[in-house]
Structures are given as structure tokens and as C-alpha cells.
Amino acid sequence: MGVPRAKIPWCPTIDYEKCDYCMECDEFCPHGVFERRDDEEKKLVVAHPENCVVFCRACGKTCGPDALSFPDKKETTDLIKRLREEGKDGG
Amino acid sequence: MEMDARPTKVGVLSCSGESEAEGTITRNAVRLVMEKYKPGLVVSLCLPLYLAGDGGERDFAKKVPVITVDGCEKSCARLATEKYSGEVESYLDVRDLLKQWDVTDKLSRSHPGKLEEELTERVAQQIVKLVDHLIEEGKVDIGGEG
Amino acid sequence: MADNRTGKDPVEIVVLPCSGLDKEAGSASREISLLLSERGVPVVCPVLYQRSPKKYEKELGAGRLVVIDGCKTGCASKLAAERGLKIARKLTVTEAAKALGVKAGKDPHLTEALREMLPSLAEELLASEPTAAPTVDGAETAFSGAVGYREFSVDKFLFRVPVSGFFFNENDCWARVEGVRARVGVSDYVQQSASDVIFFDPPAIGAEVSIFDEVGSLETTKTALDIISPVSGKVTSVNQQVVEAPELINEDPYERGWAVELELTDFESDRELLMDCPAYFDYLKQKAEREHDELYGG
């Protein structure tokens, strides 16, 4: 969208109070956003947020305990538009 | 079968074999190779889709080396490939293999048990051998895929 | 209500106005429906319709529904949506007035500036063909132009992308734009990687959507996914054929398999965040080559 992906804060956030490590989201996501840490306290982490497709929330739908949340779409769109403006003037 | 850029995939076409027990073994063996032994390298093709499909199967089969695995002497997979796509690199006939392995028990097409699973595994190994042979002959480039 | 039906043969539409009594736009909505009734158009009283829907069954069944909302709250279109009515044409008085440089007032008094534009608005509703696909078979002149395609293949999978007229977001959803309207659907890549669609849960008609909001969701034999709208607008209709036979999305993802139609509200700025056909073709080619294992899910 004309803005480097790294500048767009879009990825799932895991609520570890709710998450029961069913790993449905990791099995679902074809872009490898999640990574499993079997030996650590948090068994699942968002290791590659940059792989997450902006505005996609599909993994959230697979989450039974509803432990995945995302940034607000409207705010993200406005941020992208602002970054594009800056990109044009800052040039 | 020389090609401009070396292909990075091998097409494996199994017969559909719905009416024969060897068909079930053939289909499962090809699926096993694709999912477990050579993921990303072996692409399974589907015979009736040759006709009913949008041409994607036929065009693909022309661009890559194809191995056919048939369940019986009718050799549908091999004949179809020769008819619709072109030369077959190598082929297997599972009924023939079972004879070589002196398998005489009655096999089930619908409820594959321990014996059928064992035979599926052995057929899968045979397919892997043929694929490795293609790699050794340099007919397929697995450099990129890894 | 004047009963002198004019000589003009009654145009087969039926009008459902909002009955807003608090603002000028509501009064204008009522006034337009009176003008239409003088031309033989049956008018559905929204309050009576709420209490006894049976009363208007005949009219609503016969004509194509025209909804007049005074303002963006859209009570009339919400009522129609709740009753599952198919809206053929919609007018929002505050929007129409704004387009003509008039600002509708805060109190119900009808100013001269607004009153004098009402006949032309009524005329427009009578004359123009419906904005949305009026019937199930979608015999709709818009969006019926032939679509040319470019193709590329990855392994045995063939991917098609239209040559022009479509805009895409990175979620592989498209918007086909014609004038102030757009149809939204999913690309050939989605229907191949998600596999066969077995359910399409449509959005509510009349729903306000901004770019990247969800407009309905799909369930396939493999997964479930949302249709992420590449454009902002208001949902004017939903493809009933796809609701009944979702596999249409697999068979013809860009044309007969369209999912939702919207009346655009902000396309100029939406456009900046979208890819046109050539850009999406390149984007998809890289994506398909990178993620083709996903196509083999079993």
C-alpha cells in the first residue's frame, strides 16, 4: 500500500489469560506469524508480525477462547494514509 | 526429455483405481510420497481432471518429468499421460509389484488394514526410488527448493 | 393523500420513506413520497408497516422497492434490511442535498432551498433504473461487460487476473467499480487456496462499510475467511445466487461469483491504497510462488 510493512503495526496480540495453547491459529496461519516455544512459559508467540497480512484477522476466527486481538482497522487505515502523505512531502 | 530451464517439480500420476484394492494402495502411496517423503518436489496429478479440468493439469504435465503409478495391467495412468501430455519418465504397476513380493492374500479396497498399509509404504518407497533416480539423472533441479 | 392518479402508467416501483419528524431531511423524505404517490406510486407507511407488515404485502411484492432515508441514520433502509426486503434504489436526502450544495436544517421546517429540489429528486427516482440487481437472476445491465483475463501458473495451478476494471487489496479481495457503484468479491487465488466454498454469510443490506471492513464471510471445506472490502460504501445488495450456491465463487470468482454490491462513498481516497489489475498480477505471482504449498492442503 505504498508504505513499508514494518511501519504498519498490524499483527495478532495473544491474551495469555485466555489462551489454552490449542494451536489452532498456528495451524491455520499460512504465513508463519506464530512460533511455538514448547519449553518456555509462553508456549506460543507472535514471532513474525511482519508476515501478517494487514487487515487480515482470519486466525482470530479460529480461536475458541477468543484470545487474539488486533489493532483498530480505522486507525490503521488513517495511519497508512498519514504515512503515505509524509512519504510524498518528506521526499 | 530435455527442457529449457530444468524443472523444479516431478509430476506423479496415480491411477484412480476405485474398483480395485491395488487402486487404493496406489492412491495412498502417491499421497504419502507427496505429503511425507518428497513434499514440495512431488506434485500429484489427477487423471479424470485431465479431461474435466481447465487444462492446468495437462499443461503442467508437459513441463515436468512425469512418473505414473498404475494399480493394474490396464495402465490407465501411463496410457493417459502418453495420450494427453507426452512421454512418461518411468512407471510402476502395483499389481505386478505385489506378484514379485509374493503377496497372495485378498486385499480390501475399502477397509485397508495392517497389510494394506505395509504394502502402501513399500510402494511409496518404490516411487521415492524413481524420484531419486530422476534427481541423480539431473532431470529435476532441487537446488532452489531444498 | 391525493387520489388523482395521473395518466402516466404507474412505474412498477413502491416507495418506503422514513417518517423523520425531528429534522428537515425527514420532512423532505415525506414530501418526496407524496410527489411519487401523485404519480401512482404506492407508498408504504413505515410506522404502520412495523405494526402490521401483512398490509403492504401486495405492493411490496409487485414493485421494485425505493427507499428514502432523510439522513444517514437510515431508519427506512434498516427497516427494509430487517424485513429482508431487496432495495432496488435508495436516496438519502442529506447526501443528495449536500451534492447540490444545500445543507438540510436541524428543525423539521422545510426551507425553500430544499423544497425546490424535491420534484427533480422524485423524478430521478421514477426515471432511473435501479442501482442494485433487482431480481435473483441479477439481470442487471451494469457490470455485464465482458472481462478479459491474464493468466500465470504455479505447478498445476492456473491463476487468472482480470485485465482492467478491478481493484485489489492485499487480502486478495477485489472491487469492480462502475460509476458510483462497486461489486466486491474474492480473487482466483482465494478460491483455490481456501478450496471449495460451502457457505456465504452475507452482510446486512444497508450496512455502512469503510475500506478494509468485513463484508460477509465464507466457509469452505478447508477454512473460514472474511471478505475484506477494498472500498468504502453502503451495502445495496447481495448476490442471492452465491448465497444459495456458494460454489459459484469457485467456478467464476470475478463475474457470476460476485458477493456484495455497494454504493461508493469515498473511492477517491480508497483508490490510493489499492492495486490495479497489472499491479495485483505481479503481487499475486510472487505470493503464489512463495506460498504454493498452501494450495495442496488435504
Next chain:
Amino acid sequence: MVEQTNSKKVYVIPCSGIGKPTASVGREAVYRVIEDKRPECADTICLGLLTLGDEETAAKVRNSDVITIDGCAKDCASKNVEASGKPPIISHRVHDYLKEHRDLKPETVLDIGEPGKKLAEVIAEDIAEEIDQLQGKDTDHREGE
């Protein structure tokens, strides 16, 4: 009381898909019909053989009633049967059953799992009844035998 039944065999043909679990369900349903439910009057053929134009197989299809069950919208089974000379008398799609039983999604190609097996059972029951109707057998009477 012997009924006048048309005892000709009915061929029940699944698609040969090996890429989709729904195709495996179609096959499972066909095996349940021709091995468990109506073994004496139903059988199947290899779709590949038919696709290749094998005369013996084509003759079987032409001279009997055929029911197909396809695993996806490409409809390879019904298309290939039709291409051999006579369209199937009844054609099913696993999807239509999935729409009625949203919870019975098959798991994988190699193992459709419990939900897949239940779905295959539902399809097999329907096809068994259709065979009885095609053969002029009154299903209630048939259960009573």
C-alpha cells in the same frame, strides 16, 4: 409376493480426486453402498478407465443406470460419465451434504476421520434408497424381507 424388479446393476461412481478430503468421502460412501448396503445390485468402475474410453467399461455405463458422487465443483465423475455417452441418472456432490451437515467436515485425504465417516454414511444411505427406487423395489417391503 415377487415384485417385478429391474434387477439390472446400478453403477455408483465416485470421482478420483486425491487432493481433497471431500473426494475421499465420496469414495468411502460408494464402498459402503456396493460392499455393505446393496452388494447384490450395485457396483463401481474405475473412472480413469472410462476416461480413457475402455470399451468394456463404457458399455457397462451405457447399459445401466449410473449414480455419481463428486468431491468438488469440477464434477469430474459426472462430466466423464456424460462424455462416455450417457449422463448419470443421478449426480451428487459431497458439498450439498456438507451444507446440510456443517459439523461433518472430513479431516484429511488419507484419513477422513469420524466426521468424514458419518458424512459418508449419510450419503451412502441416500444412494441406497435411490437404487431401490431405480430398481422398483419398495424400500419398506425390502426392509421386511
